[in-house]
Amino acid sequence: xxxxxxxxxxxxxxxxxxxxxxxxxAEHSAVRGSMVIKPTGYALWENIQRELDRMFKETGHENAYxxxxxxxxxxxxxxxxxxxxxxxxxxxxxxxxxxxxEPLVIRPTSETIIWSSYAKWIxxxxxxxxxxxxxxxxxxxxxxTRLFLRTAEFLWQEGHTAHxxxxxxxxxxxxxxxVYRTFAEEFLAAPVxxxxxxxxxxxxxxxxxxCIEAMMQDRKALQGGTSHYLGLNFxxxxxxxxxxxxxxxxxxxxxxxxxxxxLIGLLxxxxxxxxxxxxxxxxxxxxxxxxxxxxxxxxxxxxxxxxADITDGWKERLTFKVDDREQYRPGYKFNEWEKKGVPIRIExxxxxxxxxQVVLARRDTGEKMSVSQDNLFERVDKLLATIQQDMYNxxxxxxxxxxxxxxxxxxxxKRIDDPGGFFWVHWCGSPDCENKFQETGKxxxxxxxxxxxxxxxxxxxxxxxxxxxxxxxxxxx
Amino acid sequence: xxxxxxxxxxxxxxxxxxxxxxxxxAEHSAVRGSMVIKPTGYALWENIQRELDRMFKETGHENAYxxxxxxxxxxxxxxxxxxxxxxxxxxxxxxxxxxxxEPLVIRPTSETIIWSSYAKWIxxxxxxxxxxxxxxxxxxxxxxTRLFLRTAEFLWQEGHTAHxxxxxxxxxxxxxxxVYRTFAEEFLAAPVxxxxxxxxxxxxxxxxxxCIEAMMQDRKALQGGTSHYLGLNFxxxxxxxxxxxxxxxxxxxxxxxxxxxxLIGLLxxxxxxxxxxxxxxxxxxxxxxxxxxxxxxxxxxxxxxxxADITDGWKERLTFKVDDREQYRPGYKFNEWEKKGVPIRIExxxxxxxxxQVVLARRDTGEKMSVSQDNLFERVDKLLATIQQDMYNxxxxxxxxxxxxxxxxxxxxKRIDDPGGFFWVHWCGSPDCENKFQETGKxxxxxxxxxxxxxxxxxxxxxxxxxxxxxxxxxxx
Numbered sequence: 001x002x003x004x005x006x007x008x009x010x011x012x013x014x015x016x017x018x019x020x021x022x023x024x025x026a027e028h029s030a031v032r033g034s035m036v037i038k039p040t041g042y043a044l045w046e047n048i049q050r051e052l053d054r055m056f057k058e059t060g061h062e063n064a065y066x067x068x069x070x071x072x073x074x075x076x077x078x079x080x081x082x083x084x085x086x087x088x089x090x091x092x093x094x095x096x097x098x099x100x101x102e103p104l105v106i107r108p109t110s111e112t113i114i115w116s117s118y119a120k121w122i123x124x125x126x127x128x129x130x131x132x133x134x135x136x137x138x139x140x141x142x143x144x145t146r147l148f149l150r151t152a153e154f155l156w157q158e159g160h161t162a163h164x165x166x167x168x169x170x171x172x173x174x175x176x177x178x179v180y181r182t183f184a185e186e187f188l189a190a191p192v193x194x195x196x197x198x199x200x201x202x203x204x205x206x207x208x209x210x211c212i213e214a215m216m217q218d219r220k221a222l223q224g225g226t227s228h229y230l231g232l233n234f235x236x237x238x239x240x241x242x243x244x245x246x247x248x249x250x251x252x253x254x255x256x257x258x259x260x261x262x263l264i265g266l267l268x269x270x271x272x273x274x275x276x277x278x279x280x281x282x283x284x285x286x287x288x289x290x291x292x293x294x295x296x297x298x299x300x301x302x303x304x305x306x307x308a309d310i311t312d313g314w315k316e317r318l319t320f321k322v323d324d325r326e327q328y329r330p331g332y333k334f335n336e337w338e339k340k341g342v343p344i345r346i347e348x349x350x351x352x353x354x355x356x357q358v359v360l361a362r363r364d365t366g367e368k369m370s371v372s373q374d375n376l377f378e379r380v381d382k383l384l385a386t387i388q389q390d391m392y393n394x395x396x397x398x399x400x401x402x403x404x405x406x407x408x409x410x411x412x413x414k415r416i417d418d419p420g421g422f423f424w425v426h427w428c429g430s431p432d433c434e435n436k437f438q439e440t441g442k443x444x445x446x447x448x449x450x451x452x453x454x455x456x457x458x459x460x461x462x463x464x465x466x467x468x469x470x471x472x473x474x475x476x477x
Numbered sequence: 478x479x480x481x482x483x484x485x486x487x488x489x490x491x492x493x494x495x496x497x498x499x500x501x502x503a504e505h506s507a508v509r510g511s512m513v514i515k516p517t518g519y520a521l522w523e524n525i526q527r528e529l530d531r532m533f534k535e536t537g538h539e540n541a542y543x544x545x546x547x548x549x550x551x552x553x554x555x556x557x558x559x560x561x562x563x564x565x566x567x568x569x570x571x572x573x574x575x576x577x578x579e580p581l582v583i584r585p586t587s588e589t590i591i592w593s594s595y596a597k598w599i600x601x602x603x604x605x606x607x608x609x610x611x612x613x614x615x616x617x618x619x620x621x622t623r624l625f626l627r628t629a630e631f632l633w634q635e636g637h638t639a640h641x642x643x644x645x646x647x648x649x650x651x652x653x654x655x656v657y658r659t660f661a662e663e664f665l666a667a668p669v670x671x672x673x674x675x676x677x678x679x680x681x682x683x684x685x686x687x688c689i690e691a692m693m694q695d696r697k698a699l700q701g702g703t704s705h706y707l708g709l710n711f712x713x714x715x716x717x718x719x720x721x722x723x724x725x726x727x728x729x730x731x732x733x734x735x736x737x738x739x740l741i742g743l744l745x746x747x748x749x750x751x752x753x754x755x756x757x758x759x760x761x762x763x764x765x766x767x768x769x770x771x772x773x774x775x776x777x778x779x780x781x782x783x784x785a786d787i788t789d790g791w792k793e794r795l796t797f798k799v800d801d802r803e804q805y806r807p808g809y810k811f812n813e814w815e816k817k818g819v820p821i822r823i824e825x826x827x828x829x830x831x832x833x834q835v836v837l838a839r840r841d842t843g844e845k846m847s848v849s850q851d852n853l854f855e856r857v858d859k860l861l862a863t864i865q866q867d868m869y870n871x872x873x874x875x876x877x878x879x880x881x882x883x884x885x886x887x888x889x890x891k892r893i894d895d896p897g898g899f900f901w902v903h904w905c906g907s908p909d910c911e912n913k914f915q916e917t918g919k920x921x922x923x924x925x926x927x928x929x930x931x932x933x934x935x936x937x938x939x940x941x942x943x944x945x946x947x948x949x950x951x952x953x954x
Contacts, residue, residue: 030551030593031581034544039609042541064519067511068545068583068614068630069567074507090546091571092583095629096618097564104508106545106569106583116507132516137545137614141573152572153545 005339007274012218017147019268022339023277026147033145033152037261040340043285044264045155049135051187051283052157052259055179061131061159066113068137069104074112077237081111084204088140090152106139111205111230111256114160115238122162122252125244129172130162148265149222149477156260162252164244166231169253170208173229176257177210180225188263189280189391190214190270191399192224193422193472195447200434203256207231213446213472215399216269219420221446221474224266230254265477270395271364277341278364280391281384288320288380289342293330293349300326306353310376318381338363343387344380364391405470409440409461412473416441422474426467428460436462437473446472482816484751489695494624496745499816500754503624510622510629514738517817520762521741522632526612528664528760529634529736532656538608538636543590545614546581551589554714558588561681565617567629583616588682588707588733591637592715599639599729602721606649607639625742626699626954633737639729641721643708646730647685650706653734654687657702665740666757666869667691667747668876669701670899670949672924677911680733684708690923690949692876693746696897698923698951701743707731742954747872748841754818755841757868758861765797765857766819770807770826777803783830787853795858815840820864821857841868882947886917886938889950893918899951903944905937913939914950923949 005018020026025041028034037045053063069092075082085108092104107113114132121127139153159176163169177194184192192212202209206228213221235241235251244250271278281287290311292303307322314320321342323333330347337345347359358376361368364387371379402421406412412423427433427445437443454470482499483491497503502518505511514522530540546569552559562585569581584590591609598604616630636653640646654671661669669689679686683705690698712718712728721727748755758764767788769780784799791797798819800810807824814822824836835853838845841864848856879898883889889900904910904922914920931947 027594027597029544029590030548031544031546031590034546036544036594037542039539039541043539045542046540062516062520063523064516065514065522065632067506067508067513068616069508069511071507087574089571089573090569090581092567093570094566094568094580096566096620103571104567113506113508117504117513120504139545143573155542 005274005276008217015274016265016269019272019277020147023341025264025277028147031152033142035147035151035153037155040285041264044267044279044283045261047283047285048187048263049157052179052183053133053135055183056133056157056159059175059179061133061161063134064132065134065136066110066117068107070107070110070113072103072105074116075105077112078205078233080233081205081237085109085140088142090139090141107136108138108140109256109258110134110136110138110158111160111234111254112238115234115240115254118160118162118252119238119240122240122242125164125242128162128164128242128252129168131159131172132161133157133159146265148261148268151261154260154262156258158256158258161255162235162240163255164242164250164253166253169231169255170229173208173210173227173255173257176227176255177212180212180227180257180259183259184212184214184224184266185392187280187282188224188267188270189282189388189395190224190266191392191396193447193449195449195472197226197447198434198445198471200431201444203228205230205233206256207233210450211447213474213476214266214270215395215402215422215474216266216477217398218269219402219422219474221422221472221476222262222266222269223446223476224263225257225259227257228255230256271391272341276339278391279341279343281343281388284319284341284343286319286321286340286342287384288318288344288346289337290320290322290324290346290348291330291333291337292322292324293347295350297326299350300324303348303350303353307348310348310358310373314377317377334361343384346380362387407458407461409436412461413440416443416473416475420475422446422472424454424470425461425473426458426469427471428463428465428467430460430463430465433460433462441475443473443475446474446476482751482753485694492751493742493746496749496754497624500818502741502745502754505624508629510619512624512628512630514632517762518741521744521756521760522738524760524762525664525740526634529656529660530610530612532660533610533634533636536652536656538610538638540611541609542611542613543587543594545584547584547587547590549580549582551593552582554589555682555710557710558682558714562586562617565619567616567618584613585615585617586733586735587611587613587615587635588637588711588731589715592711592717592731595639595729596715596717599717599719602641602719605639605641605719605729606645608636608649609638610634610636623742625738625745628738631737631739633735635733635735638732639712639717640732641719641727641730643730646708646732647706650685650687650704650732650734653704653732654689657689657704657734657736660736661689661691661701661743662869664757664759665701665744665747666759666865666872667701667743668869668873670924670926672926672949674703674924675911675922675948677908678921680705682707682710683733684710687927688924690951690953691743691747692872692879692899692951693743693954694875695746696879696899696951698899698949698953699739699743699746700923700953701740702734702736704734705732707733748868749818752812753816755868756818756820758820758865761796761818761820763796763798763817763819764861765795765821765823766814767797767799767823767825768807768810768814769799769801770824772827774803776827777801780825780827780830784825787825787835787850791854794854811838820861823857839864884935884938886913889938890917893920893950893952897952899923899949901931901947902938902950903935903946904948905940905942905944907937907940907942910937910939918950918952920950920952923951923953
């Protein structure tokens with residue numbers, strides 16, 4: 001256990017904040033509920049952004065930027081939307097020293113301001129589809145905040161697309177759900193269940209909300225991203241119509257979808273340990289750190305030269321650091337880079353140089369191995385891929401070991417508290433039975449699965465009425 | 478002249494807005510003073526961001542993110558700062574349905590919120606320097622707005638650095654001024670003068686404000702970026718001190734610097750023409766557009782195949798589009814891509830294919846040339862570099878032809894109106910004489926030059942008192 005980091009087994013919530021502090025990712029700011037994302041944390045976000053942005057562009061999307069401030073009246077145009085967001089709004093009442101005629105809200109999400117623009121942009125079927133994404137900050141006045149997981153201001157991307165048909169819009173919603181799943185699995189190294197939210201958990205203004213749900217190490221669920229099929233709700237609110245190929249006037253179908261800096265919370269709670277942060281190699285801002293080890297100062301120059309020699313040509317292909325600070329001992333440095341989650345540490349001392357070798361240490365497992373300096377780049381590159389895959393496999397194993405079918409409500413009520421986990425249970429579809437999960441176990445239905453494997457006949461675990469599918473129930477962040 | 482674009486000679490201000498509309502870069506939003514940056518405009522901003530971000534990182538800076546909302550009391554801690562920004566603030570008075578105890582302002586710039594964090598981060602000389610940049614939106618309640626040039630909300634980067642000594646801080650201020658100059662010249666293809674602002678034109682809270690100033694085609698100046706040496710002003714306001722190597726407690730020296738989406742306005746007004754936008758190749762989201770030309774539909778497939786053949790392997794190295802839409806004629810397409818400013822058009826028809834050639838058309842000059850298809854990528858790549866350089870040279874030639882030494886105030890007063898331009902004049906340093914430029918010619922001192930070439934003895938053009946340097950005077954945006 002690293003100094004200053006509470007053990008997970010002692011206090012998971014405190015451990016989480018300690019890891020963030022030890023890795024220097026973020027901190028609370030002077031403004032209630034807002035955080036400062038420090039350079040190390042922001043570098044992680046930049047890597048997340050870069051990969052997602054590439055995936056969005058590969059699926060035909062373009063970026064744009066819409067205003068931060070939205071007239072209050074816009075939000076009121078979609079009844080469910082304003083009902084959902086009204087309690088969370090930050091409101092600008094004064095500008096340029098004067099009281100505004102109409103208050104402006106800071107966007108909690110941008111459907112309304114964007115669809116007010118789409119009303120101007122869309123006339124004909126030729127203007128469709130519109131496939132736009134925006135990287136932006138949003139504000140939701142949360143009462144209980146936690147770094148990355150829930151903050152009053154957060155950074156995110158929000159996609160807003162417009163389509164001629166329901167079929168196309170639903171297809172888009174699912175395409176993005178798949179992008180999010182792929183990103184979670186291949187980059188965050190986090191297995192996720194995908195599915196659809198119940199009416200109670202749906203985005204305010206959506207017809208259907210799809211989501212990805214991951215299991216944290218305390219066996220709670222974390223919603224990593226949502227993709228909403230919005231139907232005609234926003235087209236009707238903003239009177240967005242188009243002429244189809246036959247000249248008929250029709251409303252436009254909508255989707256919206258987003259992931260946020262919350263993903264950093266997901267990454268931390270999926271992989272990190274009592275020593276600090278563990279970052280999947282594909283998202284690590286620094287993938288490798290060299291720690292030169294010398295017995296006396298006369299060796300420093302020689303080791304530095306050897307490291308420079310070894311890493312010749314690496315710079316363009318892999319981000320690495322050489323920690324040759326003379327005022328700190330190797331043990332101090334090991335600890336520091338472990339806290340920061342750098343995937344591979346490379347130790348090199350005079351003996352290693354004599355033997356044409358280095359010592360590789362894996363952050364994820366702690367394993368150390370002596371390897372030849374020959375083709376070191378290729379060895380490191382391969383090890384990074386192995387670590388990425390191993391991290392995913394371990395997270396998957398953990399999740400699966402803590403995911404159970406459960407048919408007895410009393411047993412569920414007990415197990416959801418201890419040891420916790422994900423429970424596939426039969427549910428009749430009634431809000432009353434849905435509420436029981438909350439009342440009894442502070443748990444919610446995380447999703448109704450899309451895949452056929454869970455479609456089976458059964459009896460609602462609460463009321464015994466017929467159920468046609470199991471749903472995923474868990475406590476959540 | 479393209480349909481829908483006012484000629485520059487008729488109405489320059491209207492031409493500017495017409496170019497933006499024709500290229501589909503941005504539009505006004507439903508919110509007073511805020512703009513929507515459309516995908517084509519945002520792609521330009523992404524290219525500007527990518528290059529600047531690289532240059533900041535190469536000079537040792539990291540990105541971070543600080544809160545959007547700032548307690549009003551923070552701004553008041555630096556007297557000049559609040560005096561300068563008070564008239565432009567947007568104020569949040571309500572959050573989560575309740576009146577806030579203390580109003581929060583939407584950041585007009587982030588010195589105060591950032592230095593409130595630095596107060597926690599900095600204890601020792603070992604914590605210095607801090608070299609942080611932030612990409613963010615800011616809001617300044619402007620009364621008269623113009624797309625890209627002046628909007629209530631705009632996107633920008635703001636660097637905020639902390640240093641142990643004045644010398645280091647001034648060095649940083651000038652390092653960034655040089656980054657801005659290099660970016661303007663090498664990417665925007667816009668020559669700039671660099672220098673220091675007079676006290677009247679200084680950033681609110683700065684000791685010295687350095688700037689880059691470019692000449693637009695109407696001979697007015699546009700300030701493209703500023704780099705501020707802030708001295709100890711913010712360290713004192715937020716009580717940010719450090720222990721130096723001798724254990725003495727000292728205040729921390731500060732800089733801040735920024736460029737914004739205004740650079741897109743600069744780019745438009747430096748290079749575009751009566752046909753629409755002209756983009757310097759290094760920043761063009763699409764560098765080349767192929768227009769297949771067919772006499773009858775039977776030729777379409779053959780031309781498409783040839784274009785695919787020619788552009789094999791281009792994708793990773795250069796962004797290009799193939800406009801093979803069948804419903805539009807070539808002339809329509811020429812016009813559309815001209816409006817959007819794509820640097821090179823490549824026409825290819827059956828005759829060209831027979832002769833193993835294509836026609837290249839330069840957007841900047843309109844010049845057309847038949848060239849062999851052999852090594853076409855290399856030809857195009859070389860031509861893009863030529864265009865970039867030619868665009869810079871033309872802008873430089875224009876600026877220099879319209880920049881004059883002037884020693885007679887009556888002549889200045891006449892020439893500043895017609896034909897306009899930049900005037901190097903002697904100035905005694907008094908605010909009264911500075912005001913005269915404004916009163917007589919609606920002009921301002923844009924900068925006091927840094928280089929020695931303008932340091933010469935003379936008599937103030939207004940009052941005749943001794944002057945030791947010429948200063949640059951112009952009307953400006």
